[in-house]
Amino acid sequence: MxxxxxxxPGAWSPLAxxxxxxxxxxxxxxxxxxxxxxxxxxxxxxxxxxxxxxxxxxxxxxxxxxxxxxxxxxxxxxxxxxxxxxxxxxxxxxxxxxxxxxxxxxxxxxxxxxxxxxxxxxxxxxxxxxxxxxxxxxxxxxxxxxxxxxxxxxxxxxxxxxxxxxxxxxxxxxxxxxxxxxxxxxxxxxxxxxxxxKRPPDAGRLPRExxxxxxxxxxxxxxxxxxxxxxxxxxxxxxxxxxxxxxxxxxxxxxxxxxxxxxxxxxxxxxxxxxxxxxxxxxxxxxxxxxxxxxxxxxxxxxxxxxxxxxxxxxxxxxxxxxxxxxxxxxxxxxxxxxxxxxxxxxxxxxxxxxxxxxxxxxxxxxxxxxxxxxxxxxxxxxxxxxxxxxxxxxxxxxxxxxxxxxxLDVAASAHWPQPVVAEEPEGERGPVLVTVEYRVDASDRDAFLDLMAQLGRSRRRDGAVQWNVLEDVASPGTHLEYFVVASWLEHLRQHDRVTGDERRLQEGIRALQAAGHVPVVRHFVGGPAVAAATRAHRDI
CATH class of the missing domain: 1.20.1250.20 (MFS general substrate transporter like domains)
Structure with missing residues (x-):
């Protein structure tokens, strides 16, 4: 490379x-x-x-x-x-x-x-x-x-x-x-x-699928x-x-x-x-x-x-x-x-x-x-x-x-998700993993927000989610909870490596619709044996 x-760049340039x-x-x-x-x-x-x-x-x-x-x-x-x-x-x-x-x-x-x-x-x-x-x-x-x-x-x-x-x-x-x-x-x-x-060795930090x-x-x-x-x-x-x-x-x-x-x-x-x-x-x-x-x-x-x-x-x-x-x-x-x-x-x-x-x-x-x-x-x-x-x-x-x-399309890896912040790193095969994201949206932006969320749902599924949905709090209209499930902690880490430039722009559009002063809050819940400490919320999306 x-x-x-x-x-x-040119029609014959790759031959150089x-x-x-x-x-x-x-x-x-x-x-x-x-x-x-x-x-x-x-x-x-x-x-x-x-x-x-x-x-x-x-x-x-x-x-x-x-x-x-x-x-x-x-x-x-x-x-x-x-x-x-x-x-x-x-x-x-x-x-x-x-x-x-x-x-x-x-x-x-x-x-x-x-x-x-x-x-x-x-x-x-x-x-x-x-x-x-x-x-x-x-x-x-x-x-x-x-x-x-x-x-x-x-x-x-x-x-x-x-x-x-x-x-x-x-x-x-x-x-x-x-x-x-x-x-x-x-x-x-x-x-x-x-x-x-002389092919360079794969530099992936995660085990092969x-x-x-x-x-x-x-x-x-x-x-x-x-x-x-x-x-x-x-x-x-x-x-x-x-x-x-x-x-x-x-x-x-x-x-x-x-x-x-x-x-x-x-x-x-x-x-x-x-x-x-x-x-x-x-x-x-x-x-x-x-x-x-x-x-x-x-x-x-x-x-x-x-x-x-x-x-x-x-x-x-x-x-x-x-x-x-x-x-x-x-x-x-x-x-x-x-x-x-x-x-x-x-x-x-x-x-x-x-x-x-x-x-x-x-x-x-x-x-x-x-x-x-x-x-x-x-x-x-x-x-x-x-x-x-x-x-x-x-x-x-x-x-x-x-x-x-x-x-x-922009399908180049964007690497805009920071790695999850955890009290103790879960084992890679442990799962399933439930990821939730809390949003707050003004009533005037609700329809535009849900349209973008539908696109985000397809993105989550493409990158590994086996379930996805977005819900609204009936006691607090405008508060929405997105959740998606992946099979294991390792699969969720792979999601971090898979996000693209198009997905970054989509998530930036969703962030722009948040109510004043609110930033989406992300939480991770991991199945399997009890963790030593609760997984901390972070802002990677």
Missing amino acids: NESQHVA VPMFRAMWLAILGSNIGTWMHDVAAAWMMAEATDSPLWVAAVQSATTLPVVFLALLAGALADIVDRRRYLLWTQAWMCGIAALLAALAWSGMLQPWSLLALTFALGCGAAMAMPAQAATTSELVSRDLLPPAVALSSISMNIARSVGPALGGVVVAQAGPPWAFAFNAVSFAGMLAVLWVW HVGDALRAGLRYAAQATVFRAVLARAASFFFFASALPALLPTLVRRDLGGEAATYGALLGCIGVGALAGALLLPRLRARMDRDRMVLFACLLQAACIAATAALTDPTLLGAVMLLNGASWITVLSSFQIAAQTSVPQWVRARALSLYIVIFALGMGAGSLGWGALAQHASLRVALLAAAVATALAAVWALRFRLAAVES
Whole structure:
């Protein structure tokens, strides 16, 4: 982090940070290898079965593991050393890719074993994704985070430009085993970069959360995070329907167009080139229109591309459509990724990103199977046209979930709560803990106060409260008592570390509404064995 402090913010500035640059290049190589694997696996399955459902199942085998494992992976990525964790996941994927290459060379790779090993590779990717995404904020300073996230999208789409085309050429000229072997080498490159990364040890003063507690905390946060939920809703409304094109394209090329692996790879390369061009144009687009309108236009363009794919039979024209498809895809994907990254604080970022990844994978995996099944029982053209109409309708429906609110959030840790003042420090696991805050509000400010308290209640629940409410003293109108319950003393101490700049401003607004001369009074009550002395009131909120 320190080496990036003096780098001026800009679209390419994060690449001036040596460790980010090395990681970016390694991820680029790994993404190229993954695309080469996808081309080789899809083409092998198309040659072996000629079934749209089986070919679509290859994409599902890659993405569905994320649905089952990403939440666990996100919790682990937030509570363990991310460098060691990523070393293990990359070693797993390197081994699986090498096994795929060996079986393909020996002629022992059958449809079921291809699916099984692709699923195993997807499991490794699912376990690595949240940690890899959350690592970005460790490699660059906060002001460089937005361009760093955008560069990650550019890396993915450079790979999408090069990987499929390279994979198509390798499969056509040398065979699928060589594509699988390149993928194994790309994971070895990631291992090398992670090995030399000198990640600072975690400086947290509190013990690590247990995995189960971390999972519950992440889900609880997402349930109360309005803006982040909007990102998930928009993602869910897009990926399921937009998955039709990548899922059905291999069969369309081979069966309807009579093309070869090189043709399929070239069309995927066109998608990548369009995505790269779109990523470079995104800063200008963001300057001219708000995020929600930009995503709407991109979704409608995606729907038009899917419909055009159903209607066209000329590979050259399809290549032009794939360019537009790539540009619209990166506009949507980059907007969602940046919104997901910047709408949550650091302490829960990997878990939140894992939820986003689950939505992405579930949409792509289930959508691929669904559109593949429709294509098998009706036709490819019918499935693509149905997906195009559904994508457009979903884009209009999703307008109710606004992404623009992300831009006004301040989720940086504020550290404005002083540590509780106690007569004797309770044991960390002791609980439950009841925290009360007494307020006094004039009658003229009551409605404004209660509106702010409703927002504060969501904040308390996001940060760990299992119960929350605010009550008014019937004998003394204007005297309000807020209370919230957390599971243990240790969990309450974690609340102190989790409060953000937005929550600080919210609490300052509540303080400003207090009656003249009154300051909110805070008390802590701890369950379990009797304390040696009563917990003293203090003013930490």
